[in-house]
Amino acid sequence: MTAIIEAAGDPDETLRSAQRGDHDAFSRLIDEHEAMVFSIALHFFGDRDRADEIAQDVFVRLYRSLAAIESSSHLVFWLRQVTSRRCIDEKRRFRLRAVPLDEADARAVESPEPDLLLERRLRELVVELPDAQRIAITLRYQEDLDPAEICRILGIPLRTVKSHLYRALQALRKKLGDC
Amino acid sequence: MHLERNLERALHRADPAPGLADRVLKRLEPAPPRQVRARRWQAVAAALVLVVLGGGWVARHEMERRAGERARDQALLALRIAGAKVRFAQEQVRGIGSHTNG
Numbered sequence: 001m002t003a004i005i006e007a008a009g010d011p012d013e014t015l016r017s018a019q020r021g022d023h024d025a026f027s028r029l030i031d032e033h034e035a036m037v038f039s040i041a042l043h044f045f046g047d048r049d050r051a052d053e054i055a056q057d058v059f060v061r062l063y064r065s066l067a068a069i070e071s072s073s074h075l076v077f078w079l080r081q082v083t084s085r086r087c088i089d090e091k092r093r094f095r096l097r098a099v100p101l102d103e104a105d106a107r108a109v110e111s112p113e114p115d116l117l118l119e120r121r122l123r124e125l126v127v128e129l130p131d132a133q134r135i136a137i138t139l140r141y142q143e144d145l146d147p148a149e150i151c152r153i154l155g156i157p158l159r160t161v162k163s164h165l166y167r168a169l170q171a172l173r174k175k176l177g178d179c
Numbered sequence: 180m181h182l183e184r185n186l187e188r189a190l191h192r193a194d195p196a197p198g199l200a201d202r203v204l205k206r207l208e209p210a211p212p213r214q215v216r217a218r219r220w221q222a223v224a225a226a227l228v229l230v231v232l233g234g235g236w237v238a239r240h241e242m243e244r245r246a247g248e249r250a251r252d253q254a255l256l257a258l259r260i261a262g263a264k265v266r267f268a269q270e271q272v273r274g275i276g277s278h279t280n281g
Binding site: 023026027030031034035036038039042043048051052055056059060063115118119120122123126137138141142144169172173176 | 182183185186187188189190191192193194195196199200201202203204206207
């Protein structure tokens, strides 16, 4: 029993158990990281169903790549990278029209703060940004990553990341000002 | 307005619908035995259809070969009969000729 509790509490031990083929451990990994993966896709597409599909794809791919994951911190990096690239690839493949959140799903992201309308409007505006700016903004403000970490995840130069963030913020300011 | 602070709040993490791990694990399961059995029966049925079709083709081919042989035998018999009659007629003609010369 103690061993089970320890295994559940230590992310590296959970990862090692999952790598040995323990499905319960893999399930715990999903529980631990699902909000991060799902939210990156949700803020990219503005569509809960599509975000759920993307999250499933990412975790199926993780299962097949478990042997290559070196540590729990590498796992977080890997999940952010694969989810970001998967979102951009999916968008390129299907050329989806951005769906405003109020059309897409009434179960929009819950917020503990009172300014729900502004937050909702901001999420709608983020979904309307160009792909590269959108994923950069999501990683910056959802995952609280600095531009250097974002450039490692997206595999693009630091200067480009900063440019995407700057332009995205400018566009959001302008659109919010126009409202 | 503090845009960046508002973005942090707007883009906070959200939970997916319950059961994401179950949905993922379900996708990782091999095909259920029922499907495997169904596929095996489909393969057997396909093999049977092939055997029946192949057998039919062989039988039809054999029938055509035999009909051909029968037709060839009849044609040969007809030729033999016609040849015998021609020889008989030649002998008759030769007999009449020898009586006339004698």
